[in-house]
Amino acid sequence: METVTDKKIVIETRDIAKVYHDSKIAVQALRDVDLEISEGEFTAIVGPSGSGKTTLLNIIGGLDNPTAGTIKVAGRDISKLKDSERIDFRLHNIGFVFQQYNLIPVLTARENVEFIMLLQKIPVHEMKARSLHLLEEVGLKEKANVRPSELSGGQQQRVAVVRALASRPKFILADEPTANLDSASAANLLDMMARMNQEEGMTFIFSTHDQRVIDKARRVVTLEDGIIKSDEVRS
Amino acid sequence: MKMLATIAWRNVWRSRGRSLVVIGSIVVGIWALIFMLGFMNGFMISYINGAIKHEISHIQIHEANFKKDPNIGFVIPGGMDLAEFLTSNPRIQAVSPRSLTSGMISSPRKSSGGRIYGVIPDRERSVTHHDSLITEGSYFKSDLKNPVIIGKELANTLKVRLNSKVVLTFQDRENNLVAGAFRVAGLLETTSPQINKASAYILMEDLTRIAGLKEGVHEIALLLENPESETVVLPDLRSAHPDLLIESWREIAPELELFLSMTDSFLWVLIGIIMIALIFGIINTMLMAVLERYRELGMLMAIGMNKWRIFMMIVIETIFLSLVGGPIGILLGLMTMYWLGMQGIDLSAYSEGLREYGYSSILYPYIENSSYVYVAAGVIITALLGALYPAYKAVQLNPTEALHTV
Structure with a gap:
């Protein structure tokens, strides 16, 4: 296994295990997962279905607690945070991109982007400037005032990425972001995220089994049956 | 937000x-x-x-014992003068002094028990508005001698019509049974089952004459200009006439x-x-x-x-x-x-x-x-x-x- 970069570590998991109790059967989703992710990485967590990718991402994102082990994100052990503290932590530190886009259907693209900044209590003028700038960056300025139902899947996912970026998080977690996109939209989205990563130094962590994403990633962590099988850093 | x-x-x-x-x-x-x-x-x-409006009015005044023992002898002392005096009270819209007794109302075919009211028609009309509820005949306007107004249902029970003769029997001042013959001058239909089925209205002078009373006011009914003024009028009357029983409609008819x-x-x-x-x-x-x-x-x-x-x-x-x-x-x-x-x-x-x-x-x-x-x-x-x-x-x-x- 190769070592990762020497940049500042933003995510650190130690002996993470996760057991789900489905009816009377215990399912071991993760076992002894040790992982360090540094600032500015563009990492793909890959593996077959049921390998534990999403579980690991949920634990890193503070959406789920590990059954054993510790998880430090931005220097804090998030498994020890209260529910309300964890929600607040997510708001200010983590940007999420979901497979199903998950935009708020009753808000326009711009309002969707501004919504998270409203939760962060960012001043209105800054919020409006930032949302327009980001939408322009991803080529959606003209679509700023339309609702998600009027956007294509690729456009919706770009809005979702912009929403995640708008909150200026420490890193972005993307769960199968290209799973519902056609090739052109997926390529477009990946280019956009790679550009953000290189230009803004934003850390991206994907869970995926999409080869297009894996090809773009500079680090690929492979999970199998809840265990890290390989951790490859590309130049 | x-x-x-x-x-x-x-x-x-x-x-x-x-x-x-x-x-x-x-x-x-x-x-x-x-x-x-x-x-x-x-x-x-x-x-x-x-x-x-048609039965109990806002306030009623009785002699202190009359409610417990409705003896025809328990008249309000100076009842007519008091009624006259009360008409000048601006809070009181109308005053009706009444004679009151219980007795039998009989026709040649049937008899029925009931309340017999001796009224002064003009006064009574202004309090109970019974003149507006006459369905047949008139409200003490005919030339009949000894007129009586009875409820329509009572008329049906007694099987009498307008101008039919009925006999009212009740006790006089000495507790002797006395009776008087009356002619049905009008039939009354109110919202009160009590009035419709078991009440007879005759002239006060007829009732007092037959009962041998000099002064025959047993009840004074008051209708107020504004029902809200009951809270003022009632205590005033009670303090001015502590020897009389003065009640509001809530006390008279607790069922209401x-x-x-x-x-x-x-x-x-x-x-x-x-x-x-x-x-x-x-x-x-x-x-x-x-x-x-x-x-x-x-x-x-x-x-x-x-x-x-x-x-x-x-x-x-x-x-x-x-x-x-x-x-x-x-x-x-x-x-x-x-x-x-x-x-x-x-x-x-x-x-x-x-x-x-x-x-x-x-x-x-x-x-x-x-x-x-x-x-x-x-x-x-x-x-x-x-x-x-x-x-x-x-x-x-x-x-x-x-x-x-x-």
């Missing part, structure tokens, strides 16, 4: 059909509530006003007070039923809205929207539903009350049964302006209560599970 309100408002119109059903049920609920309040109020007012409180309780039960139906309607709809948006709510929680804001979003959405439905319901209720208040509700199809219980056949629903405010506040509180459970369910969700909901 503005963004929450924006989302909530747009969510209301997201499932337009479902929201319209809830708004419709709120409109119907409020309208039904206002209608019920108006109808029951109208019923109460009709019943109590009927009793006050009981009826008032019973109707009130009944009304609260009805209001409760309507509100509970409304609450369940709102819970059902909002719960559907929450379950339908499970993944979306999970996403909101995942990206950092706290539970309080999610709770408030659901509550605000419900309040919006009631704020749309509420004014429409109140406006409809207001218009209905205005229309029915002018036209009345014709219940003549049930008039026989209603008369049995002392109601008139035209009912005028009435609702106080303050009731509209209470109804509006009640609906908002109901909506809030209805929102609590769905909002609680929303904040209980697990974002990880919710995000994987299809």
Whole structure:
């Protein structure tokens, strides 16, 4: 296994295990997962279905607690945070991109982007400037005032990425972001995220089994049956 | 909060059909509530006003012992002078002194027990308005000697008609049975079963003459200009005449007070039923809205929207539903009350049964302006209560599970 970069570590998991109790059967989703992710990485967590990718991402994102082990994100052990503290932590530190886009259907693209900044209590003028700038960056300025139902899947996912970026998080977690996109939209989205990563130094962590994403990633962590099988850093 | 309100408002119109059903049920609920309040109020007012206006009046004065022992000898000392004096009180609209006894009313074919009132027609008319309730004959206007006005139902019982002869038998001052022959001059039909079935009105001079009384006022009935002034007139009279029994309509007919409180309780039960139906309607709809948006709510929680804001979003959405439905319901209720208040509700199809219980056949629903405010506040509180459970369910969700909901 190769070592990762020497940049500042933003995510650190130690002996993470996760057991789900489905009816009377215990399912071991993760076992002894040790992982360090540094600032500015563009990492793909890959593996077959049921390998534990999403579980690991949920634990890193503070959406789920590990059954054993510790998880430090931005220097804090998030498994020890209260529910309300964890929600607040997510708001200010983590940007999420979901497979199903998950935009708020009753808000326009711009309002969707501004919504998270409203939760962060960012001043209105800054919020409006930032949302327009980001939408322009991803080529959606003209679509700023339309609702998600009027956007294509690729456009919706770009809005979702912009929403995640708008909150200026420490890193972005993307769960199968290209799973519902056609090739052109997926390529477009990946280019956009790679550009953000290189230009803004934003850390991206994907869970995926999409080869297009894996090809773009500079680090690929492979999970199998809840265990890290390989951790490859590309130049 | 503005963004929450924006989302909530747009969510209301997201499932337009479902929201319209809830708004419709709120409109119907409020309208039904206002209608019920108006109808029951109208019923109460009709019943109590009927009793006050045609039977018991606002205040009655008796000799202190007369109520316990209705002996014909217990007259109000200086009754006529007192009645005369009271007519000058500006708070009193009308005064009627009466002689009063119980006895038998007999026709050649039947007899019936009843109350016999000796009245001064002009005075009595101004208090009980019985002249307006004469269905056959006239109110002491004929030239008949010894005229008597009886209830229509009593006439049927006795099998008598206008001008028929009836004999009234009662005790005189010395407790001897005395009798007088009278001619039926008019038939009376009021909302009071007591008057219709068992009362006879004759001239006061006839009753006192037959009973051998010099002074024959047993009862003075007072009708007030304004019913509210009872609180002033009653204590004034009591302090001026401590030796007399002076009672308000509530004391004279405690069953009316009981009826008032019973109707009130009944009304609260009805209001409760309507509100509970409304609450369940709102819970059902909002719960559907929450379950339908499970993944979306999970996403909101995942990206950092706290539970309080999610709770408030659901509550605000419900309040919006009631704020749309509420004014429409109140406006409809207001218009209905205005229309029915002018036209009345014709219940003549049930008039026989209603008369049995002392109601008139035209009912005028009435609702106080303050009731509209209470109804509006009640609906908002109901909506809030209805929102609590769905909002609680929303904040209980697990974002990880919710995000994987299809």
